[in-house]
Amino acid sequence: MDTYQTAVAHNSVVTADTDTVLSTPFLVLGGTLPTLAGISCRTTPGSACAGILMLGPVTSARLANALMEVPDPAVPIADFAGNQGLRRDFAGERLDPPALAAFRELSTPIWRRLAELPFRAAHEDRAELALLRIAYSRDAAIEASFAADSSLLVDYRLLGRISAARQRLEGLADLDLLRRRFFTRTHACGQCQSARLHAYEACPACGSGNLVDEPIVHHYRCGSQAPESRFADGRLLVCPKCRRELRHFGVDYGKPGIAVVCRGCGAVEDEPVANFACLDCAAATPSADSTPTDWHHYELTEEGLRALHDGRLPRLEIAPLLKGHGRAFSPVEFGLLAGEALRVARRYDRPFALARLTVANIDQLRRELGPVAVDGAFRLAIDTSVGLLRDSDFVTPDGPASMLIGFPETSAALAAKVLDRVKKEVAVVVAAPLEIAVTTAEGEHASTLLDHE
Amino acid sequence: MNAVAFLGSLDFVSLVLLFWYTTLLEVPRYLIGAIAAGIAALSERPRQPPDTNLTLSVILAGHNEAQSLRACVSGLAEQTLSDRNRLQVVVVDDGSTDGMADVAHDLRGEGLVDEVIRVRHRGGKSAAVNLGLGACTGDIIVIADIDTSFDRDALAVMLGYFAADPRLGAVGGDLGVRNECASLVTRCQAIEYGISVSLGRRVADALGILSMVSGAFGAFRRSAIEGVGGQDVEVGEDADLTMKLRRAGWRIQFAPEARALTQVPETVPALIAQRLRWDRGIVTIWFRKYRAVFDPRQSTFRAFDVLASLDVLIFQFLLSLAFPVYLVWLWWHFGAFALTLIGATIVGYLIIDLVAVIAAAAVRVERPLSMTIYLPLYTLLQLLLRVVRLIAIFQELIFRASYRDPYVPARVMRRAVRV
Structure with a gap:
């Protein structure tokens, strides 16, 4: 019986046989071993564990290292210390019997699916297969969502903020192991690559965002055509070319369209361009120069499941x-x-x-x-x-x-x-x-x- | 040549006796007009924005005006009113079948129209305006035809008049012809509007006898128009409303600086049909409905109302009736030579029209002087329109033809109060 079969077995009797549960070890990160009854814990990640308990502050690097060392990187994770941006299946304020029971109840189906498909992976494929295994064991798609505090602007809550998650997921999708579903497109700052950008309409000539829409006025008599502000003389409209007053709309003059006028440099354009202002480094990047990134949701495919069975990509x-x-x-x-x-x-x-x-x-x-x-x-x-x-x-x-x-x-x-x-x-x-x-x-x-x- | 020699041999008194119709009836009219125009020119008011918080509502009521509505509303959006003089645009679709309501709703979506009211069955212009009145929130109500467009400062100028005189009940705007280049008929009407409206109403205003605020472009103080119950069911509902306001004691003025342009008939038959309707109104409004203005026993008796009615009745009603009498008289006394005298009369009219055009130019009426080349045609067309007026007067006097005019739906006109 491997780790998960044991865990599932223990979990299935958790209310009746606390002693059995005690024999299922959890890996504790970021805190001291709890003295809670009915739980078996250790702090070294080298051997099998039923799950990970984060009882204090844990860095993403430390969690990543631990997940590299535990035999199965898809074990359920509980966070009782408010760690942000880390992969977790359960969050609680403190580790106490009700929280532990809730975590175990949530983990039961995960353990069951992990037990159905033991993890094996070639070393070079471990990180990618871990992603597939997480999706499989949680029986869920890897959903993208907006993360305002991330410079990428999007993250995958199921995975936490693991480095290069998107590249790995894309690689798996290229191999048809995951199925893409479009979520959104982000643009990156040309200077710091942050995707936290503010989009604004800018003058193509000078880049200023100080733009105003103005009707174009066409003076029929002399053919002068310019933005309305060039004709404005107080409340009157006076042709800047022939100095005649424009008195009657439709007879003296018409308004054939709208122009975008830059209050900065006075340029008249048909359409403004889109620029991005970076919220992190304040650099302005023309939309044409920004790097677009398409973000997708990912679902495990039959091919992905076969890859998990085979233990390699x-x-x-x-x-x-x-x-x-x-x-x-x-x-x-x-x-x-x-x-x-x-x-x-x-x-x-x-x-x-x-x-x-x-x-x-x-x-x-x-x-x-x-x-x-x-x-x-x-x-x-x-x-x-x-x-x-x-x-x-x-x-x-x-x-x-x-x-x-x-x-x-x-x-x-x-x-x-x-x-x-x-x-x-x-x-x-x-x-x-x-x-x-x-x-x-x-x-x-x-x-x-x-x-x- | 004999005719010219004959006319040249006559002394002044003989000429007056020979051309009594023109010299006794027409010349005084133009003489008075010329003097009044001179006074008006001297007392020209400068264009300046009003310093007032008065607000405006514009009622655009019409039937099947989908094609014109956007241009009209776009012109209103160009007005130079200040933010204090908030402009409300109310469109009343009087049973249109050409999608006018859809255009109006589109314009409301664009923020150019504030209220759209639609009735499924046409009820006539008066009823539509009265319906729109209920939706108006402005202190001043502008009633305009949908085929009218406005100078940018037209509404601001009108507001200035109301702000300056709290006793002012209505202000008529100046009207020109927008489609003057469409045909010879429209060019002639451009001259006619210059003389009759731009100059004629200045004269009437200067004399205090203005009896017409045109339904194509007129502004009314809200309390005044509500006080007289809005418009009545009439073929000449604009003249009727003006007279009601006069009788109620409100002052009426003409604003030559508040200029608008309107579409006029482009063919002779269409022009005749329009004038038949207008001229029937002379009988119904001034001869029938408001003959009481001559009764000095009434508390509302005013000398200027009498003069206003006399102006219409003499120069439009009696003058027309006298014309066939003059022709018969000529034929009776001179036989075939009457044709020569009629030709001389027409030349006389041409000279009078030329003087009128020059007078109009003197008070800075824009169009007529530049269209002098069409003056002979204009003079002949005016003769035709005299005949039309004569027919209209007889139709109305004998058959009350205005009550069968399709301008107002028959089911409405049958129930209208007859005078």
Whole structure:
């Protein structure tokens, strides 16, 4: 029984068997261990915990560190110290039996869902999978909302103010693991990037916000046309061109439209521009120069759920997949190895072949089968391909869906035969219809592939 | 040439006897007018904004005026009134079927109209104005036609008159022709408005006998118009209201500086139809309804009211009736030579009209002098309109034709008080 099954079990009997609940540890941050009966607590985050209790001031960095260390970063969090901007599922004034009971009642469905899907994640995917897991365990969309005290102006209450939340969520949405729903568009200050901006209409000529709408007056007799203020002479309208009085609307003159007149520089414009004044640094930014950011709500997709089951993200990049293979090298290392092999080939007239292996239809398959399914097939194809190479062969990533393979002491024809066998084996092992394209070159021609690389 | 030689051989008395209609009836009228115009020119009031807190309400009542309403209201929005002289615009849609109410509601949405009142069945101009009166909150009520547009300071000028004289009940604005370039007929009417309205009403005002505040553009003190019960059901409801105010003791003035332009008929048939209606009003208003002004036993008897009515009755009513008599007299005494004398009479009218145009220019009436080229046509058109007036007078005297005029719906006119 893992941590959550234990917690759920304890919670289910919380009113009847306090002793059992005592054995469920909570991680306490920002305060001393409570002396409350019916609760088991500790302050070190290294091992499993049923939840986090913030009993005093906690910085976002400290919470983030703790969540990195606990086995499951999606555990429910209770805040009893009024910490602002941090992720929390429950807020109370003080930790007492009623508050604890309420927190446990709120956490019960979370624990149940966490128990249904144990958390596992590759280290590099942990932060992203934690976001998916929070959405899954709370059975809720990750809703954006306005936050006036945030320089971004928008935050995700379910997540708290974690750094780069939007970028991570967008990355997950790009992988079809989350579904976007538009919330709003914010604009950022050109100087400090704050989104707390005041929008105002400004003169395109001088940037002043001191604008006024004025009717344009057209004096029919002499053709003079200008804002009304240029005609105003006390209560009279006098043409600035011919000095005649305009007495009769529709006969002497007309008003064909409205102009925007700047009281600062006197410029007459058809339309003002929109400028932003930053509430944080007071800089003015023309709307055209501001950086727009679209904010979305996010909902977990079936693909996202599958990614949680798999414990990794379908990145569809070959580089991480090659890591760990004994024949895989970084591009720099590969360049050195290939250069040396070419030097030997030239000097001793030995064969050396280079090949590029590319999964050509990866984007199409991703659209058709979904990223997680394709990720599995892609992973299997790479493992199969690399597994069939000799110990002396060496590989390196060459773009997201292709790799370069060096074949020392091998002619291009022989390398082609090897790669043909690779293609056949991949077709047998991988159910998805991957199209593998192969380019081979030998000797001096091999350098063209390297140059490309 | 014989005719010219004959006329040249006559002495002054013989000429007067020969052209008695013109010399006895027309010349004195213009002579008095010329003198009064001179007085008026000397006593011209400068244009200046009024120092008053009086507020204004404008009633725009009309039937199927959707096309004109926006231009009219836009002109009101241009008025140079101060913030103290708050302007209220009340639109009354008198049973329109052309979407006038929709236009009015759009204008209210734009903040250019304050009140929109709509009646589904047309009740006539008087009833519509009376309905609008109930919604007015201003101290001064301006009644205007929807096809009228205003000089920017027209309303401010009118306010100045009311502020200066608390006994003033109504002020008539000056009217010009907005569509004067539409046809020869409209050009002639531009001359006519210059002479009859701009000059003629100045003269009447100077003599204290102004008997008409036009329904196209007139302003009324609220207490005055409410005191006389608003407008009555008449074909000439504006003249009727003016006379009611005079009889109630209110002073009436003409404001030549408060200028507005109005649309006039563009064809001869349309002009004749309009003038038939107007001229029937001469009979109904001054000959029938207000003949009591001549009764010195009445407490409301005033000499200036008598003069105002005489001005209309002599120069419009009797003059018209005398014209056919003069023609018959000419034919009786001179046979075919009468045609020559009629031609000479027309030339005489042309000269008189020219003098009137010059007089109008002297008091800075804008248009007529620049349109002198159309003066011969104007003179001939005036002859035609004399005939029209004659017909209208007979129609009204014999058949009471104004009570069948479509200007007021028949169901309303049937129930109207007849005089």
